[in-house]
Amino acid sequence: MTDRALLSVEEVLVDLPTPRGNLRAVDRVNLTVGAGQTLGVVGESGCGKTMLSRAILQLLPKKAKLQGRVMFDGQDLVSLDRESLRKLRGRSLAVVFQDPMTSLNPVLTIGTQLIETLQEHLELDLAAARKRSVELLAAVGIPAPDQRLTQYPHQLSGGMRQRVAIAIALSCEPKLLIADEPTTALDVTIQAQILDLLAREQRRRHMAMILITHDLGVVAGRTDEVAVMYAGRVVERAPTPALFKKMRMPYTEALLAAIPKLDAAPHTVLPAISGRPPDPTRPIKGCSFSPRCRYAVARCHGEKPELTEAETPAHQYACFHPIEMPVAVPA
Amino acid sequence: MMLQSSPADPLLKVENLVVEYNVGGKTVHAVSSVSLDIARGETLGLVGESGCGKSTLGRAVLQLRHAQSGKVLFDGNDLTAMRGDALRKMRQRVQLIFQDPIASLNPRRRIGDIVAEPLVISGVKDPEKRKQMVSDVLSAVGLDPGLVMGRLPHEFSGGQCQRICIARALVLNPDFIICDEPVSALDVSIRAQILNLLEEMKARYGLTLLFIAHDLAVVKAVSDRVAVMYLGRLCEVGPSEQLFARPAHPYTALLIEAIPVPDPDMRPAEAVAVGEPPSPIAPPSGCRFRTRCPRADAKCSTEVPELRAVAPGQYAACHHPLI
Numbered sequence: 001m002t003d004r005a006l007l008s009v010e011e012v013l014v015d016l017p018t019p020r021g022n023l024r025a026v027d028r029v030n031l032t033v034g035a036g037q038t039l040g041v042v043g044e045s046g047c048g049k050t051m052l053s054r055a056i057l058q059l060l061p062k063k064a065k066l067q068g069r070v071m072f073d074g075q076d077l078v079s080l081d082r083e084s085l086r087k088l089r090g091r092s093l094a095v096v097f098q099d100p101m102t103s104l105n106p107v108l109t110i111g112t113q114l115i116e117t118l119q120e121h122l123e124l125d126l127a128a129a130r131k132r133s134v135e136l137l138a139a140v141g142i143p144a145p146d147q148r149l150t151q152y153p154h155q156l157s158g159g160m161r162q163r164v165a166i167a168i169a170l171s172c173e174p175k176l177l178i179a180d181e182p183t184t185a186l187d188v189t190i191q192a193q194i195l196d197l198l199a200r201e202q203r204r205r206h207m208a209m210i211l212i213t214h215d216l217g218v219v220a221g222r223t224d225e226v227a228v229m230y231a232g233r234v235v236e237r238a239p240t241p242a243l244f245k246k247m248r249m250p251y252t253e254a255l256l257a258a259i260p261k262l263d264a265a266p267h268t269v270l271p272a273i274s275g276r277p278p279d280p281t282r283p284i285k286g287c288s289f290s291p292r293c294r295y296a297v298a299r300c301h302g303e304k305p306e307l308t309e310a311e312t313p314a315h316q317y318a319c320f321h322p323i324e325m326p327v328a329v330p331a
Numbered sequence: 332m333m334l335q336s337s338p339a340d341p342l343l344k345v346e347n348l349v350v351e352y353n354v355g356g357k358t359v360h361a362v363s364s365v366s367l368d369i370a371r372g373e374t375l376g377l378v379g380e381s382g383c384g385k386s387t388l389g390r391a392v393l394q395l396r397h398a399q400s401g402k403v404l405f406d407g408n409d410l411t412a413m414r415g416d417a418l419r420k421m422r423q424r425v426q427l428i429f430q431d432p433i434a435s436l437n438p439r440r441r442i443g444d445i446v447a448e449p450l451v452i453s454g455v456k457d458p459e460k461r462k463q464m465v466s467d468v469l470s471a472v473g474l475d476p477g478l479v480m481g482r483l484p485h486e487f488s489g490g491q492c493q494r495i496c497i498a499r500a501l502v503l504n505p506d507f508i509i510c511d512e513p514v515s516a517l518d519v520s521i522r523a524q525i526l527n528l529l530e531e532m533k534a535r536y537g538l539t540l541l542f543i544a545h546d547l548a549v550v551k552a553v554s555d556r557v558a559v560m561y562l563g564r565l566c567e568v569g570p571s572e573q574l575f576a577r578p579a580h581p582y583t584a585l586l587i588e589a590i591p592v593p594d595p596d597m598r599p600a601e602a603v604a605v606g607e608p609p610s611p612i613a614p615p616s617g618c619r620f621r622t623r624c625p626r627a628d629a630k631c632s633t634e635v636p637e638l639r640a641v642a643p644g645q646y647a648a649c650h651h652p653l654i
Contacts, residue, residue: 044518158381159607187380187545190607192589214519217591241595256593258523260552266571267530268552272523276488 005032005071006208007056007176012068014051014060014232021281025051027232028068030307033176036206040219040240042255043229046277049212052229053178056210057095058085073175091121094174098181100161104153110137110164111149114171121172136167140197159190163197170201177202180212195222216256220244225314228252231278231288234307238315248310248317251289287319295321341368341404342507342539343392348401350384350391357612361387363563364401366638369507374533374540376554376571378547378586382611384563385543389509392541393425394418405507423453426500430512432492436484442469443480446499453503464502471535472498472528490521497528501536509541514549526552547586551575556644559583562619563611565638569645579647579654582620618650626651 014026026048033039043049054060056070058077070077072093077085089095097103105113111133118129130149137145140163153161162182169177179198183191199222202209211223219226219240226243228236228251236249247253257271275292278284284291290300299320307316350362362384369375379385390396392403394410403410405421413421426449429435436445446465455461466476472494484492493513500508510529514522530553533540544550550557551571558568559582567580578584606623609615618636621627630650638646641654 044520157607188547188589189380189585191591195591215591216519216593220591220593220595221597244593244595255519258520259593260523260526260546260548262548262551262575262587262590262592264552266551266554269530270523270527270552272527273520274524276490276521 004034006035006037006073007031007033007210008069008071009052009056010069010071012052012055012066012070014048014055014067015065016051016061017063017065018281023280024232024283025064025280026055029229029232029234031227031234031237033208033210035175035208036202037225038202038209038211038223040223040226041210041212041229042214042216042219042226044214044255044277046280047229048232048280049229050180053095053180053210053212056178057089057093059089087121090117090174091172092175093178094169094172094176095178095180096162096165096169096182098184100158100165100185101153103165104161106153109150109152110156114149114164114168117168117171132171133167136171137164139201140164140167140170141193142167159186159194162186162190162194166194166197166201170205170207173205174207176208176210178210178212181214182211183218184214191218198222216259228255231284232280233288233318234316235289235319236317237307238310238317242312242315246310246315248315248322249289249319250293250295250321250323253323254292254294295323297321340371342371342373342406343369343541344402344404345388345392346402346404348388348391348403349399350387350396351399354612359611360563360614361611362391362398363614365560365563365565366401367558367565367568369539369541371539372537373556374542374554376550376557377541377543377560378545378550378557379560380545380608382562382608383560384611385560386511388560389427389511389541389543392509393422393427395427423449423503424506426503426505426508428493428496428500428508428510428513431516432489432496433484435496436492438484440483441480442482442484442487442495443476445484446480446495446502449499449503465498468498468502469495471501471532474498488521489517490524493517493525494528497525497532501532504536505538507539507541509543511543512545513542515544515546522549529553547575547590559586562608562614564619565648566620567645567647567649568638569642569647573642573645577642577645577654579641579645579652580620580649581624581626581651581653583647584653585623618648 009029009031012026012029016023016025029052041049055066060066114133115129118124118132134145137148142148142163183194223240226240227234230251236252254273258273273292278288286301286303287305290296305318305320307318309316345367347364347366348362349364352359352361377385387396391398398411443465447461450461469476469479474494514525542553554571557571557574559566561582567583609622615622617632617634621631636648636650638648641647641652
């Protein structure tokens with residue numbers, strides 16, 4: 001982590017009113033991302049990772065209530081007006097979503113969508129924007145970029161569409177890219193290509209990135225720091241190598257253990273996590289993982305553990321019974 | 332085509348199966364001359380990327396897709412030649428579990444009725460008996476029948492809905508279940524529960540499984556043997572442990588390499604294969620993987636590679652196998 005963070009999320013809390021009552025989607029989250037750094041945010045469906053990214057982008061549903069501060073490049077995004085936000089998003093703060101079919105406009109050509117972004121934010125003229133679009137498409141590995149400009153999203157494969165979405169996100173040289181499950185909708189061989197592409201462009205542009213995923217495998221080799229979320233809270237946060245070597249939070253350990261390993265013998269019984277995540281409209285008094293945790297004792301059910309520093313300030317966990325022993329990492 | 336590793340007593344035998352669709356006047360070569368055997372009590376994993384024909388193959392086995400040619404022998408009977416009642420009777424022994432558990436349950440019907448429906452269709456007339464069977468199978472999949480039977484699908488999570496789908500597949504006590512991406516819509520922690528449940532049910536009901544998935548690690552966790560498909564053709568078949576340790580087909584090797592490993596010390600190698608699978612409307616001549624294969628040469632574009640033994644029990648369709 002750097003001293004001057006590019007992004008710092010401070011005590012962010014998101015409440016969503018639902019017919020079943022208030023849903024606390026994000027619960028007092030603190031995170032920082034330095035320039036050029038990659039933060040991985042890992043968690044299962046409903047853990048609040050997407051709502052957190054929307055809180056950063058100020059793209060929350062209208063009814064959502066946001067508290068806390070989102071400091072980006074010296075400004076608090078929460079208090080910015082719409083016009084300033086609009087100038088910022090797409091320019092220095094870009095996003096790539098999971099499903100490129102729904103994030104691209106189906107009735108506009110690839111060219112129109114790219115050129116529009118460039119003209120809007122960089123005030124390029126049509127010829128310059130067109131030239132730049134072709135360069136961008138080539139940079140993200142799209143063959144015959146000239147011809148692609150006149151094509152519509154449905155004429156491209158899922159992987160190609162995601163490349164286009166990345167090209168649009170990168171078009172204005174953003175300082176921070178938020179990639180929300182960018183490869184979940186793609187095949188494995190394409191996933192590897194897209195992750196490589198993001199890493200390469202990130203290095204080249206010295207861009208910071210938040211990589212949101214449900215897959216610990218995806219963050220392992222490709223992030224500097226990881227934050228694990230459960231039921232709206234960050235439950236463990238550490239530099240990536242430290243996290244995988246010394247997991248402290250039982251949830252992180254259980255999540256890793258539940259992934260089938262390629263080097264395990266067939267028919268090995270997986271150490272599954274029993275039960276399921278809590279209903280976010282019915283908050284749990286104690287640690288939200290306690291009903292599923294095999295280390296839980298009375299205290300865990302009655303009191304919420306705060307994020308605590310492990311041996312280094314960068315490694316934090318929210319648990320009364322942190323795991324002491326180094327976790328065996330599959331070779 | 333040569334048949335691979337014919338197990339002594341195959342429950343299912345697929346011979347030169349061809350499935351093609353007509354899309355806007357063009358032919359999609361979804362499954363092109365695929366042959367495979369599944370032994371009684373075995374789990375065969377079928378992996379491949381979207382559009383490789385793995386789901387179509389699964390459906391063609393059940394005769395939910397019409398095959399252009401080839402045979403599907405189930406317990407010695409050719410399903411492709413069966414019609415009407417005979418086919419319906421046979422289908423009671425073969426069940427299917429789908430990827431999206433919520434979409435595969437009728438949202439307006441109660442769980443008890445959903446799970447009982449196969450019994451109604453197959454002619455179990457006594458409601459008390461049906462209720463007992465449904466209750467037994469729901470308990471088997473880890474649900475409390477008393478709490479569950481009167482409720483509607485929307486009251487359950489994805490993992491629980493998949494348990495209900497599994498219960499519905501098991502209620503007729505089938506011999507064979509085709510699982511088509513049964514865990515890909517589920518979260519990691521729930522996925523492990525369902526995989527364990529499938530293994531448990533397999534042992535308890537003496538099942539044979541065709542397990543279709545795109546995730547190699549998931550497939551390996553449950554399969555005795557694995558078959559790899561690419562663009563409608565079988566690339567490689569072999570015992571799972573062996574196939575993962577020493578893949579013979581370059582495509583299998585690529586798939587294995589592409590899996591993100593949850594270990595930061597194993598920095599991912601830059602992906603080797605460039606490009607994407609070509610369209611199954613116009614598959615490449617010769618070996619269909621050649622356009623993405625680092626080992627491809629002239630022979631690969633002219634001659635279709637046949638499945639050949641590369642190791643005991645392991646067969647690959649490649650002119651330049653890695654072993």
